[in-house]
Amino acid sequence: MTKECWGRVRDELRTKIGQAAFQNWIDPLEFVEAENGVVRLNAPTSFIGTWVQRNYGDSIVQILSEDGVAADRIDFTVTAGGAKANKAAAGSDAGDVPAASAPKPAARATMRGAQGELPTSQLDARFTFDNFVVGKPNELAHAAARRVAEGGPVTFNPLFLYGGVGLGKTHLMHAIAWEVQARKSESRVLYLSAEQFMYRFVQALRFKDMHGFKELFRSVDVLMVDDVQFIAGKDSTQDEFFHTFNALVDQNKQIIISADRAPGEIDGLEERIRSRLQWGLVVDLHPTDYELRLGILQSKAEAQLAANPGVTLAPGVLEFLAHRISSNVRVLEGALTRLFAFASLIGREINLDMVQECLADVLRASERKVTIDEIIRKVADHYNLRMSDMLSPRRARAVARPRQVAMFLSKNLTSKSLPEIGRRFGGRDHTTVIHAVRRIEELRATDGQVAEDVELLRRMLEA
Numbered sequence: 069m070t071k072e073c074w075g076r077v078r079d080e081l082r083t084k085i086g087q088a089a090f091q092n093w094i095d096p097l098e099f100v101e102a103e104n105g106v107v108r109l110n111a112p113t114s115f116i117g118t119w120v121q122r123n124y125g126d127s128i129v130q131i132l133s134e135d136g137v138a139a140d141r142i143d144f145t146v147t148a149g150g151a152k153a154n155k156a157a158a159g160s161d162a163g164d165v166p167a168a169s170a171p172k173p174a175a176r177a178t179m180r181g182a183q184g185e186l187p188t189s190q191l192d193a194r195f196t197f198d199n200f201v202v203g204k205p206n207e208l209a210h211a212a213a214r215r216v217a218e219g220g221p222v223t224f225n226p227l228f229l230y231g232g233v234g235l236g237k238t239h240l241m242h243a244i245a246w247e248v249q250a251r252k253s254e255s256r257v258l259y260l261s262a263e264q265f266m267y268r269f270v271q272a273l274r275f276k277d278m279h280g281f282k283e284l285f286r287s288v289d290v291l292m293v294d295d296v297q298f299i300a301g302k303d304s305t306q307d308e309f310f311h312t313f314n315a316l317v318d319q320n321k322q323i324i325i326s327a328d329r330a331p332g333e334i335d336g337l338e339e340r341i342r343s344r345l346q347w348g349l350v351v352d353l354h355p356t357d358y359e360l361r362l363g364i365l366q367s368k369a370e371a372q373l374a375a376n377p378g379v380t381l382a383p384g385v386l387e388f389l390a391h392r393i394s395s396n397v398r399v400l401e402g403a404l405t406r407l408f409a410f411a412s413l414i415g416r417e418i419n420l421d422m423v424q425e426c427l428a429d430v431l432r433a434s435e436r437k438v439t440i441d442e443i444i445r446k447v448a449d450h451y452n453l454r455m456s457d458m459l460s461p462r463r464a465r466a467v468a469r470p471r472q473v474a475m476f477l478s479k480n481l482t483s484k485s486l487p488e489i490g491r492r493f494g495g496r497d498h499t500t501v502i503h504a505v506r507r508i509e510e511l512r513a514t515d516g517q518v519a520e521d522v523e524l525l526r527r528m529l530e531a
């Protein structure tokens with residue numbers, strides 16, 4: 069293997085893992101040599117080496133083997149004085165953000181208040197409470213965020229917000245920061261991603277500035293750490309996070325944490341951290357429902373219409389989008405932005421035809437793929453049955469009817485054939501499935517309870 073070969077690995081990894089992760093982890097590495105199946109790379113810190121090994125080791129080996137290089141393992145040497153490390157250190161004072169070749173903070177970090185020290189990219193100006201649309205799925209999270217932002221005695225610490233991708237966690241955190249600043253400008257509010265927390269910690273170790281690090285993090289009034297699941301499995305960072313957390317709680321300072329799942333579900337998180345995170349108030353942002361999506365679209369469309377006076381929007385478009393794109397709000401926003409850009413370029417009204425033409429890929433991707441297993445599980449839960457009942461030969465009405473409902477939903481919500489559906493329900497014949505589908509169709513017209521059950525289950529499965 070040669071340096072050129074490492075260059076190709078870098079190029080492939082950049083495409084595969086994205087620019088931000090590439091800059092953080094791969095760019096600081098240097099190729100040293102490859103001998104007898106061992107590829108040796110130099111990393112500026114052992115932490116970075118270990119991290120790359122754990123997270124990208126397999127990808128590196130795979131890319132090399134596709135390139136015809138048999139690599140059994142990757143070894144990391146740590147030479148703080150390596151070319152890249154020197155360049156980085158020369159470009160910065162200890163504790164500062166190093167020059168371009170070293171890892172960069174991937175996301176937003178903002179320190180506001182009297183002695184801001186951190187790299188200050190701004191909070192997103194659009195992420196305010198005014199711009200946050202409240203609906204059933206997020207009303208508790210919103211209320212809790214408001215309460216924290218209003219200041220006053222710290223009643224729940226930490227506030228732990230969790231939910232799936234693009235449901236508004238970051239938006240709410242920024243909104244809190246804006247509001248705290250507006251109410252009390254001298255408050256020191258620090259918002260950063262967990263990845264940045266780790267990055268700063270690694271930098272502090274590297275430049276032997278743990279004192280500065282601790283002082284900085286212990287001097288804030290409000291600390292917000294976004295995407296905390298990132299530190300799962302990163303033992304030293306967790307340890308430092310734990311100490312920071314305790315120090316701030318002891319001083320009665322507010323902490324706000326976000327993650328993509330509940331504390332108890334984050335694998336690789338130490339037990340003591342998990343339990344600390346559950347001390348305060350844990351609230352989740354539920355997946356959006358139709359009404360919330362429509363509300364968000366209306367609010368964003370108003371802003372777009374104001375910014376694009378030449379563009380008009382036909383009735384029914386927002387409703388169609390709210391119905392069809394249920395993945396996350398970011399995708400919804402992206403779709404709207406694309407439509408407005410398209411309409412203003414070609415000077416046409418945004419109508420349903422244009423939506424189909426312009427968003428074909430988004431609409432295809434958001435077609436929800438429900439599986440038969442999911443259907444069986446949901447239906448069993450709904451009727452308080454076990455999964456095994458659904459698949460069993462039992463013909464008692466209490467079991468047979470829910471089974472028919474599940475077969476009906478399988479026929480309507482999946483593309484599976486009748487024989488396949490029959491097989492998945494304990495090896496039944498396709499004629500049984502046809503009978504079940506017909507029976508439920510009839511009952512939906514005559515039995516209000518069945519109609520309601522089917523509709524509720526369909527909505528849950530499609531949500």
Ligand SMILES: Nc1ncnc2c1ncn2[C@@H]1O[C@H](COP(=O)(O)OP(=O)(O)OP(=O)(O)O)[C@@H](O)[C@H]1O
Pocket residue numbers: 195199200201202206231232233234235236237238239240295328364397398401
């Ligand atoms: N209720 C809402 N009202 C208005 N905009 C919203 C709402 N929820 C989400 N958004 C918008 O959706 C986009 C994604 O939200 P955000 O970045 O806060 O998601 P997230 O939950 O932090 O996602 P991730 O897990 O990817 O970090 C943002 O532009 C945000 O403004």
